[in-house]
Amino acid sequence: MALxxxxxxxxxxxxxMGSRWGINRxxxxxxxxxxxxxxxxxxxxxxxxxxxSRSNVSMGLKELQAWNLVRLKHLQNDRRDYFTTPxxxxxxxxxxxxERKKREIDPTLSKLRELSMDGxxxxxDAYAHSRIEELRELIELLTGWYDDxxxxxxxxxxxxxxxxxxxxxxxxxxxxxxxxxxxxxxxxKTEEK
Amino acid sequence: MALxxxxxxxxxxxxxMGSRWGINRxxxxxxxxxxxxxxxxxxxxxxxxxxxSRSNVSMGLKELQAWNLVRLKHLQNDRRDYFTTPxxxxxxxxxxxxERKKREIDPTLSKLRELSMDGxxxxxDAYAHSRIEELRELIELLTGWYDDxxxxxxxxxxxxxxxxxxxxxxxxxxxxxxxxxxxxxxxxKTEEK
DNA sequence: TATGAATTTCAGAAATTACTGAAATCACGC
DNA sequence: GCGTGATTTCAGTAATTTCTGAAATTCATA
Numbered sequence: 001m002a003l004x005x006x007x008x009x010x011x012x013x014x015x016x017m018g019s020r021w022g023i024n025r026x027x028x029x030x031x032x033x034x035x036x037x038x039x040x041x042x043x044x045x046x047x048x049x050x051x052x053s054r055s056n057v058s059m060g061l062k063e064l065q066a067w068n069l070v071r072l073k074h075l076q077n078d079r080r081d082y083f084t085t086p087x088x089x090x091x092x093x094x095x096x097x098x099e100r101k102k103r104e105i106d107p108t109l110s111k112l113r114e115l116s117m118d119g120x121x122x123x124x125d126a127y128a129h130s131r132i133e134e135l136r137e138l139i140e141l142l143t144g145w146y147d148d149x150x151x152x153x154x155x156x157x158x159x160x161x162x163x164x165x166x167x168x169x170x171x172x173x174x175x176x177x178x179x180x181x182x183x184x185x186x187x188x189k190t191e192e193k
Numbered sequence: 194m195a196l197x198x199x200x201x202x203x204x205x206x207x208x209x210m211g212s213r214w215g216i217n218r219x220x221x222x223x224x225x226x227x228x229x230x231x232x233x234x235x236x237x238x239x240x241x242x243x244x245x246s247r248s249n250v251s252m253g254l255k256e257l258q259a260w261n262l263v264r265l266k267h268l269q270n271d272r273r274d275y276f277t278t279p280x281x282x283x284x285x286x287x288x289x290x291x292e293r294k295k296r297e298i299d300p301t302l303s304k305l306r307e308l309s310m311d312g313x314x315x316x317x318d319a320y321a322h323s324r325i326e327e328l329r330e331l332i333e334l335l336t337g338w339y340d341d342x343x344x345x346x347x348x349x350x351x352x353x354x355x356x357x358x359x360x361x362x363x364x365x366x367x368x369x370x371x372x373x374x375x376x377x378x379x380x381x382k383t384e385e386k
Numbered sequence: 387t388a389t390g391a392a393t394t395t396c397a398g399a400a401a402t403t404a405c406t407g408a409a410a411t412c413a414c415g416c
Numbered sequence: 417g418c419g420t421g422a423t424t425t426c427a428g429t430a431a432t433t434t435c436t437g438a439a440a441t442t443c444a445t446a
Contacts, residue, residue: 006312007321013304019402020297022215024434035328036321043393053436058394079444080392089331104213111206119199128200128229135228138282141354148357156361161334164341168349170363217404236423246406251424272414273422 003049007036011050026052026060031069031085040073040082067099090154098150105143112136196242200229204243216256219245223253224262224278233266233275260292283347291343298336305329 003011011032018028029050034041041049047057061083064070069092073082086092116136119129149157160167196204204225211221222243227234234242240250254276257263262285266275279285309329312322342350353360 004315004317004321006308006315006318006325009311010304010308010321010325013301017297017301020215022213026434036324038320055394055396055437056435059435062394089327093331093335104210108206108210111203115199115203118202122197122199124197125199127231128197128203131229132199132203134282138286141351142286145354145357148359152358152361156358158334160361161338164338165345165349166341167360167363168345168353170360219404248407248424248426249405252405255424 003033007033010036023063024060026050026056027063030057030060031064034070034083035085037084040075040084042080042082044080046083068095069099088154090157094150097146101143101146105139109136109139109143112139196226200226203229217253219243219249219253220256223250224257227263227276228278230277233268233277235273235275237273239276261288262292281347283350287343290339294336294339298332302329302332302336305332 011029014032015025015029018025021028023031029052030046033046033049043054043057043061046052046061047054050057052060061070064083065072070083070085073084075082086095112132112135115132116129119125119132152160204222207225208218208222211218214221216224222245223239226239226242236247236250236254239245239254240247243250245253254263257276258265263276263278266277268275279288305325305328308325309322312318312325345353
């Protein structure tokens with residue numbers, strides 16, 4: 001029942017990193033444990049492995065469910081909930097990015113749009129307004145790109161990642177027309193430094 | 194000396210978001226204030242604008258300097274330190290990504306490499322080891338892509354972002370050879386679901 | 387609808403993190 | 417070096433977050 005040293009080390013690392021990732025130690029460890037467990041685990045098993053109270057595990061699992069990072073399974077003749085992480089790592093990454101965007105970017109983008117509307121007149125706000133506007137445009141560009149990319153099937157995505165920046169040579173070869181940016185009129189002010 | 198409502202709103206929003214971004218309220222507000230201030234500010238001005246203690250501002254600025262997110266300026270006949278954010282938003286984004294990677298990804302990648310070496314024998318660890326290895330490979334792919342992209346000049350980067358996923362059509366047209374992935378032998382197992 | 391296992395909720399305790407004011411340090415002009 | 421102002425450090429306090437055990441709730445089955 002006890003964890004091997006390898007498992008122990010992995011789980012503890014994720015616990016420590018938790019704080020940097022904006023989750024707490026418990027949640028990090030629970031996720032790590034599920035990630036490297038071949039079979040689904042129920043809350044009690046998790047509590048036992050990690051030495052947390054049952055209620056703490058319950059809260060941690062709730063948090064992970066809110067992040068959409070765990071899957072719920074049921075076994076025959078056992079009404080306890082069993083948890084796993086998706087087998088497909090790409091799915092995990094997609095979820096992680098999506099959820100972080102939702103929590104960390106989207107609220108700010110809304111706020112920027114709002115401020116951008118509000119703050120148009122006043123001369124006192126001229127500079128602040130232009131900065132906010134610039135920031136908004138940049139974030140719109142980045143999230144627009146992301147929204148576009150997330151639709152790609154995994155195979156193509158991996159392909160593009162492998163190509164890396166050398167893709168830009170393809171853009172050049174393609175006649176450098178760079179088919180008018182789809183998304184934004186002018187794009188952000190791209191002054192090269 | 195007081196902030197306009199627009200500035201106030203912006204600053205408070207960044208303070209609130211701070212916790213989600215893994216920084217604290219103070220640091221978030223200081224950064225926001227510097228970001229929308231046309232001219233550099235010294236620590237005392239910041240403390241005054243935001244209503245924090247002088248020492249808190251000092252710590253906040255230290256943190257922002259550790260993140261490499263502020264620039265230090267000096268004015269004629271004034272030995273106080275004045276702070277600004279870079280004019281170029283792209284530079285800010287690059288710094289942000291780089292620093293977050295350094296804090297949030299790199300330590301985990303090191304750990305995964307270590308565990309990947311350690312945990313090779315034991316049958317008990319077979320599954321955990323394969324999961325760890327898979328995760329390591331995926332992160333290597335992603336960070337490799339990032340390392341490659343970060344060298345691009347801003348103009349090209351913005352161009353690629355505007356193109357979004359339609360780039361993949363260029364890859365196809367280019368003869369679909371997809372010049373052997375530069376970085377990894379096989380790439381992560383790309384099973385399409 | 388009563389039972390009991392599984393799970394969640396929640397109030398308080400414990401731990402961590404943020405913030406302050408006072409004292410210490412630093413750095414520059416004299 | 418000495419004095420003055422700017423900045424940092426730091427120990428104590430405040431605020432926040434995490435964690436626990438006990439009580440409440442849920443829910444399948446008898």
